[in-house]
Amino acid sequence: MTDFSDFSWTAENAAEAQRLIGLYPPGRQASAIMPLLWLAQYQMRDETGVAWLPVPVIEFVAAQIGMPYIRAYEVASFYTMYNLKPIGRFHVQVCGTTPCMLRGSDDVMKACKDKGLKKYGTTDDGLFTLTEVECLGACANAPMVQINDENYEDLTYDSMTAILDMLARGEMPKVGSQIGRTASCPDGGPTTLTDMV
Amino acid sequence: MPKLTVDGIEVEVPGGATVLQACEAAGAEIPRFCYHERLSIAGNCRMCLVEMEKSPKPVASCAMPAADGQVIHTKSEKVKRAREGVMEFLLINHPLDCPICDQGGECDLQDQAMAYGRGANRYEENKRAVTEKYMGPLIKTVMTRCIHCTRCVRFAEEVAGVEEIGAIGRGESMQITSYLERAVTSEVSGNVIDLCPVGALTSKPYAFQARPWELKKTDSIDVMDAIGSNIVVGSRGAAVLRVTPRINDDVNEEWLADKSRFAIDGLAERRLDTPWVRVGGKLQKASWAEAFQAIAAGLKGLSGAEIAGVVGDLCAVEDMVAFKDLLAGLGTTRIECRQDGALFDAGEPAGWLFGTGLAAAETADAILLIGTNPRHEAALLNVRLRKAVKKGGAKAFSIGPDVDLSFPLTQLGDDAALLADLPAAVVEAFAGAQRPMILVGMGALKTPGLYEAARAAATRLNVVRDGWNGFNLVHTAAARAGALRLGLAVDGGINALMGDAGVKALFLLGADEVNVQAGRFTVYVGTHGDRGVAHADVILPAAAYTEKAGIHVNMEGRVQRALKATQPPGDAREDWTIMRALSSVLGVKLPYDDLIALRARIATEWPDLATDGLIARTATLSAVTAPPLRGPLHHIYSNYQLTNPIARASPTMAACVSSLLAPESREAAE
Numbered sequence: 001m002t003d004f005s006d007f008s009w010t011a012e013n014a015a016e017a018q019r020l021i022g023l024y025p026p027g028r029q030a031s032a033i034m035p036l037l038w039l040a041q042y043q044m045r046d047e048t049g050v051a052w053l054p055v056p057v058i059e060f061v062a063a064q065i066g067m068p069y070i071r072a073y074e075v076a077s078f079y080t081m082y083n084l085k086p087i088g089r090f091h092v093q094v095c096g097t098t099p100c101m102l103r104g105s106d107d108v109m110k111a112c113k114d115k116g117l118k119k120y121g122t123t124d125d126g127l128f129t130l131t132e133v134e135c136l137g138a139c140a141n142a143p144m145v146q147i148n149d150e151n152y153e154d155l156t157y158d159s160m161t162a163i164l165d166m167l168a169r170g171e172m173p174k175v176g177s178q179i180g181r182t183a184s185c186p187d188g189g190p191t192t193l194t195d196m197v
Numbered sequence: 198m199p200k201l202t203v204d205g206i207e208v209e210v211p212g213g214a215t216v217l218q219a220c221e222a223a224g225a226e227i228p229r230f231c232y233h234e235r236l237s238i239a240g241n242c243r244m245c246l247v248e249m250e251k252s253p254k255p256v257a258s259c260a261m262p263a264a265d266g267q268v269i270h271t272k273s274e275k276v277k278r279a280r281e282g283v284m285e286f287l288l289i290n291h292p293l294d295c296p297i298c299d300q301g302g303e304c305d306l307q308d309q310a311m312a313y314g315r316g317a318n319r320y321e322e323n324k325r326a327v328t329e330k331y332m333g334p335l336i337k338t339v340m341t342r343c344i345h346c347t348r349c350v351r352f353a354e355e356v357a358g359v360e361e362i363g364a365i366g367r368g369e370s371m372q373i374t375s376y377l378e379r380a381v382t383s384e385v386s387g388n389v390i391d392l393c394p395v396g397a398l399t400s401k402p403y404a405f406q407a408r409p410w411e412l413k414k415t416d417s418i419d420v421m422d423a424i425g426s427n428i429v430v431g432s433r434g435a436a437v438l439r440v441t442p443r444i445n446d447d448v449n450e451e452w453l454a455d456k457s458r459f460a461i462d463g464l465a466e467r468r469l470d471t472p473w474v475r476v477g478g479k480l481q482k483a484s485w486a487e488a489f490q491a492i493a494a495g496l497k498g499l500s501g502a503e504i505a506g507v508v509g510d511l512c513a514v515e516d517m518v519a520f521k522d523l524l525a526g527l528g529t530t531r532i533e534c535r536q537d538g539a540l541f542d543a544g545e546p547a548g549w550l551f552g553t554g555l556a557a558a559e560t561a562d563a564i565l566l567i568g569t570n571p572r573h574e575a576a577l578l579n580v581r582l583r584k585a586v587k588k589g590g591a592k593a594f595s596i597g598p599d600v601d602l603s604f605p606l607t608q609l610g611d612d613a614a615l616l617a618d619l620p621a622a623v624v625e626a627f628a629g630a631q632r633p634m635i636l637v638g639m640g641a642l643k644t645p646g647l648y649e650a651a652r653a654a655a656t657r658l659n660v661v662r663d664g665w666n667g668f669n670l671v672h673t674a675a676a677r678a679g680a681l682r683l684g685l686a687v688d689g690g691i692n693a694l695m696g697d698a699g700v701k702a703l704f705l706l707g708a709d710e711v712n713v714q715a716g717r718f719t720v721y722v723g724t725h726g727d728r729g730v731a732h733a734d735v736i737l738p739a740a741a742y743t744e745k746a747g748i749h750v751n752m753e754g755r756v757q758r759a760l761k762a763t764q765p766p767g768d769a770r771e772d773w774t775i776m777r778a779l780s781s782v783l784g785v786k787l788p789y790d791d792l793i794a795l796r797a798r799i800a801t802e803w804p805d806l807a808t809d810g811l812i813a814r815t816a817t818l819s820a821v822t823a824p825p826l827r828g829p830l831h832h833i834y835s836n837y838q839l840t841n842p843i844a845r846a847s848p849t850m851a852a853c854v855s856s857l858l859a860p861e862s863r864e865a866a867e
Contacts, residue, residue, distance in 0.1 A: 055377065068361075068376075069360075070360055070362065070375075070376040071363065073363065073365060073376060073377075074364060074365055077365035077366050077367075078367045
């Protein structure tokens with residue numbers, strides 16, 4: 001695979017693509033564009049180690065559902081979850097929206113930068129790509145980052161640095177809240193309805 | 198029929214109308230950028246905000262359906278403030294480069310900022326900058342000026358049928374671009390220039406040429422195809438600088454094909470500006486008197502039967518009448534207009550017109566194309582056919598080379614034998630059709646017998662019925678319908694005429710698509726040093742379509758008049774005056790000395806050509822017998838761009854061809 005123009009589904013993904021297309025009524029196959037692009041991005045990760053969507057892959061998906069290339073490209077370029085450029089092994093998406101910002105996302109961002117990550121760029125060793133994103137829906141545990149498919153929450157400068165170090169060493173950091181919260185229960189234990197617990 | 202009140206005026210509008218249309222019906226002016234009558238509603242510019250009672254916020258009138266009892270205010274303080282707010286947002290990122298912007302003077306944003314803006318900007322951050330996007334040799338982009346109205350995107354998708362323009366990215370990073378910045382492959386792409394309300398998309402050949410108020414604007418008729426598009430010729434001095442469409446819903450709606458819009462730079466290239474006479478095998482410049490003497494000498498001793506004429510594709514009716522009268526004076530009626538070699542019954546107009554009519558074509562429900570590629574041959578007809586298929590659900594079939602017409606089309610193959618033995622799917626579709634159409638291309642009509650076969654198929658499929666004529670020839674030459682109405686056709690067509698060794702002298706009136714062999718005394722009257730002059734013994738320089746007033750008849754038989762925009766170059770003269778002057782020298786003086794007298798002469802013999810409207814035709818087609826046919830059909834054009842002498846002389850059309858042939862080498866095309 002050089003320019004990715006010979007991209008095609010693996011047998012497993014081909015079946016999954018058919019299932020996704022089948023979710024929509026006949027004539028509305030174009031609705032499947034988003035899950036199909038997502039599927040293609042995963043397959044790219046599995047095949048090349050980099051989760052991204054080169055143009056020929058987008059065209060392959062568009063052709064499968066009879067969508068003009070520009071329409072598929074519009075979708076792929078609209079959502080930040082599709083990477084139109086190759087990224088590093090770990091895609092560090094730092095949330096900078098209001099709740100995270102108020103709870104210290106600036107520190108998290110600084111931790112990333114101090115580790116040599118550059119916004120919208122990839123580190124020279126090909127490990128980390130840093131992007132600042134809008135709300136990822138984990139505000140109760142702000143500040144948070146998403147790295148590949150996992151969320152890391154309740155971060156501080158130190159815990160973020162630790163996570164990046166572990167990833168760089170090939171270890172898997174603890175997913176979720178970094179201060180031991182379960183899901184989004186209150187910090188430091190229950191504060192209401194304590195009698196009933 | 199909802200009734201509503203706009204600024205205290207009660208109006209009743211048709212069901213399905215919008216509040217914006219109701220406001221216009223009540224005489225209120227609503228500013229807008231994204232809304233356009235002929236495109237779908239986007240509702241994204243927010244400029245058309247109006248106040249609606251019982252609505253807590255101003256509403257976008259273009260996207261709000263009109264309903265009974267609505268009370269609309271368009272002049273209230275709230276509306277004024279809303280418009281000022283929207284305008285301020287639009288101008289946050291719009292550059293203040295009006296002095297170097299080609300849209301200046303005809304810019305919706307400029308006008309509306311004057312009328313509805315605050316007059317000052319409170320935004321102190323840097324403006325956003327967007328890189329230019331390559332869209333081909335016709336469209337110049339300055340995307341920093343784009344306000345994201347998406348008119349161009351909707352036009353490409355809905356009207357042109359080429360989904361190649363889109364909006365990528367989002368929010369502040371949103372950009373309008375052609376797919377991967379390739380040239381847009383539509384034949385009507387130039388219309389996005391007119392649609393663009395700002396200076397983001399402007400004409401590349403016209404860049405920095407003129408300001409709109411410098412141009413003399415002359416109403417005219419386009420001759421690049423047989424649609425007869427209504428145009429405005431913008432000229433300054435002797436130069437035609439641009440052509441823009443005029444609205445005529447019967448003909449071109451408000452669109453214009455790219456060749457009509459951009460081939461005009463060919464009007465200034467390779468022009469014949471003085472007579473030429475061949476002396477000793479070499480062409481030499483001559484005076485008009487010398488040229489006329491050379492013609493008189495060349496015709497000496499020839500009888501009328503030895504003289505013949507060919508009229509070209511771009512002539513006006515007046516030119517052809519004077520030409521016909523001159524040759525009649527010389528004793529011949531052998532004049533042919535079908536220089537492309539098409540063969541068909543040139544008698545009764547119903548047999549050769551585009552009988553359905555251009556506007557009616559979009560209501561067709563079954564379409565059979567025979568050897569025609571309307572995208573190349575009549576781009577705006579293709580827009581109509583696309584509407585019939587995409588909006589009206591018409592079934593379309595094509596016999597001929599495979600072709601992409603930008604709408605779903607069943608390709609039946611290119612064998613002429615299919616006409617006698619139509620596939621069941623076609624027969625079935627036509628049996629259930631109320632408004633069926635057959636379209637026959639000029640390329641197909643080169644095959645002898647094809648015309649009869651098409652007529653027979655028309656009879657079998659019953660396409661000509663009460664109140665509906667579904668038999669159509671897709672003409673490519675602007676002059677063709679007028680010439681046929683004048684009876685400028687001979688038995689056997691152009692090949693019979695050119696192959697007749699008895700023809701010793703040949704007059705070519707702007708005929709450049711015909712192969713002229715040496716050995717005959719040939720007089721060429723025309724505008725460009727193109728194919729027609731190759732073997733000419735005498736060349737007379739004539740006026741191009743923008744340089745003369747003229748009557749033009751389009752393919753549906755619509756008579757329209759063009760006005761004169763500029764003067765012909767050098768010693769060139771209007772064609773009919775050349776005929777008139779030459780007639781005196783040859784001793785067969787024509788009885789008219791001015792255009793009024795000539796038009797009076799036309800009105801006596803062809804009254805329908807002297808009045809605007811459709812020419813007379815019968816409502817029925819006689820039955821004909823078709824010979825058995827076999828063999829492939831062809832399209833008449835292999836490309837869209839280089840189809841007439843003006844287009845072949847046009848640097849812009851040449852750039853289009855090279856950009857299409859080598860899309861990768863776009864630096865060379867720019």
